[in-house]
Amino acid sequence: MDKRNSILPDAKMKILAASVAAVVAARFCRIGGQDAGTTAIDWDKITATRLTLFYPGQSSYEWLRDAAAHKGAASETARGDSCVSCHDDAKEEQRQGAKILRGNHPLEPIALPGKPGHVDVTIQAAYDDKNAYLRYQWKGNNNIEYPYYRYDGKEWKVYGGPRLDKPVQEGKQPAIYETRMSLMLDDGKVPLFKEQGCWLTCHEGERDLNPATKEDVAADPLLKAIKKSDVRKYLPSSRNNPSDWKSGKSLDEIARIKAAGGFVDLIQWRGHRTNPVGGTDDGYVLEYRNFDSGKNHFASNLDSATKQPKFMFDAGKFGAKAVSADQVGKKDNFLIQEQQRGAVRPERGLEGGRHPAEVCPDAGGCHGVRGRQQGLRHLEGRHVDGRGRASAEPYNVGFALHDDNITTRGHYVSYTKTLGIGAKADIVAVKLP
Ligand code: HEC
Structure with missing residues (x-):
């Protein structure tokens, strides 16, 4: 299986990744490569950096600033000390992940015996005049x-x-969820991102952290104004009190922060919902976990009016209209409209038939991901346009891996690292000939 996958496709600037997903057999996942029409990369020649990502559980912005919880570190964290000013042992991430997953830790309420506390991810980066390319490799489920x-x-x-x-x-449903690999990227304009990284976006009120009630969300002026029905990742700058999701600033103030570059890009590779169509999400976090403009890769396959799926597989192409239980995880069960032209609408009565909850609505849109890259235009301007700014600053980046059929807090995360595209950094992108 060799699937191409591009992040942020646009004529001007791309971060690209492709997947050679030896996912199931070897339990080894690689993302990395290049899209059609871009420089061929010999990845064996690109420097590899190994990072350890660890299980953070519910270590939210608020937990980190709570003296009773983050003992001896709350005031230091509140004043902006970097996480690694204290968490600086060689194997700190391994120790922390293992401690949180050992059981009975306040940061992880569910016992997850056997789950590793950390995962090693090898990251390679390259760039040419137009694009930056990232490749990730790790072992996992x-x-x-x-x-x-x-x-x-x-x-x-x-x-x-x-x-x-x-x-x-409770054992009533099987664990099924796509693997994802995400990058958060700051170009130095988000206060504290360099020191405290992704944790700035993780707050009480979000899905795994005392989720806000529907009523509270409906009554919140900011979430109402942006038409959202829950609380998602946000940056401290978007709230008058960063620890209170309800204290949102006005849309005008938020627009000013955005225009000044005070947001983080969130670029996410999804094993099911973007990779099969060669895509990767391009989003950003400011007052919410937003997508950049442009068409999304996926949409719900459930018709909200009829409560029936909109599409099933075309039996002539897929071999069956639905996926049987024993085929889950055994083959490419992707419902892609372009490849399933003539995908049939389901009839009632297909008892026991299953099919994917998500379907890509328009593969043309999927490939083009039109306009989904506004967040990274500064990358091109600053680093990749070949005009070379020798003094270019590196980016601050944080990585997250959701594997093992997990979402939200179940991910592995990194402390902040730097990515240099024409600059010295923890991860140095190699200039392609
Ligand atoms: C002033 C030093 C200091 C700073 C700065 C600091 N921590 Fe801690 N952190 C600690 C100490 C000490 C503990 C252990 C507390 C305990 O034993 O209850 C801890 C505990 C933790 C834990 C729970 C797992 C463990 O190791 O016990 C997590 C997760 C954590 N810190 C994450 C962070 C993150 C993320 C940041 C940055 C936003 C950060 N810390 C900043 C000192 C610090």
Whole structure:
């Protein structure tokens, strides 16, 4: 299986990655490569940097500043000390992840016996005049399936879910969720990102952290104004009190912060919902976890009016209209409209038939990801346009890996690192000939 995958495709600037997903067999996942029309890369010649990502559980912005929780470190964290000013042992990430997953740790309420506390990820970076390229490799449980819908004789219900969800914990549903690899990137304009990285975006009120009630969200002026029904990642600068998601600034103030570059890019490779169509999400975090403008890669396959899936597989091409239980995880169960032209609408009565909950609505849009890169235009201006600024500053980056059928807090994360595109850094992008 050799799938091309591009992040941020645009004529001007791309960070690209492709997947040679030896995912299931060798349990080894690589993302990296190049898109059609871009420089061929001999990855064996590109410097590799090994990072350790660890399990952070519920270590939110607020937990880190709570004297009773983050003992002896709350005031230092609040005043802006970097995490690694204290967490600086050679094997600190391994120690921390193991401690949180040992059981009975306040940061992880669910016992996850056998789950490793950390994962090593090898990262390579390269660039040419137009694009930057990243390649990631790691070993893990890299499922690339996504939950399905299943007809139970009466109605279509979700089948499968992320491992930490209650029905999965209770054994009522199988653990099914796509593997994802994400990068958060700051060009130096987000206060404290260099010191405290992704943790700046992780707050009480979000899905795994005392989630806000529907009523509270509906009553919140900012979330109402941006038409959102929950609290997602946000940067401290978007709130008057960073520890209170309800204290949102006005849209005008937020727009000013955005225009001044005070947001982080969030670039996410998804094993199920973007990789099969050669894509990667391009988003950013400021007052919410936003997507950049342009068309999304995926959409729900459930028709909200009829409560039925919109599409099933074209049996002539896929071999069946639905996926049977024994085929989950065994082959490429991607419902891609372009490849399934003539994908049929489901009829009632296909009992036990399942099919993917998500379908790519328009593969043309998927490949083009039109306009989904505004967040990174500064990359080109500053580093990659060949005009060479010798004094270019490196980017501050944080990585997250969701593997093992997991989402939200179940990821592995890195402390902040630097990525140099024409600059010295922890991860140095190699200039391609
Ligand atoms: C002033 C030093 C200091 C700073 C700065 C600091 N920590 Fe800590 N952190 C500690 C200490 C000490 C503990 C152990 C507390 C305990 O034993 O209860 C800890 C505990 C933790 C834990 C729980 C797992 C463990 O190792 O016990 C996490 C997760 C954590 N810190 C993350 C962070 C992050 C993320 C930042 C930056 C935003 C940060 N820390 C900043 C000193 C610090």
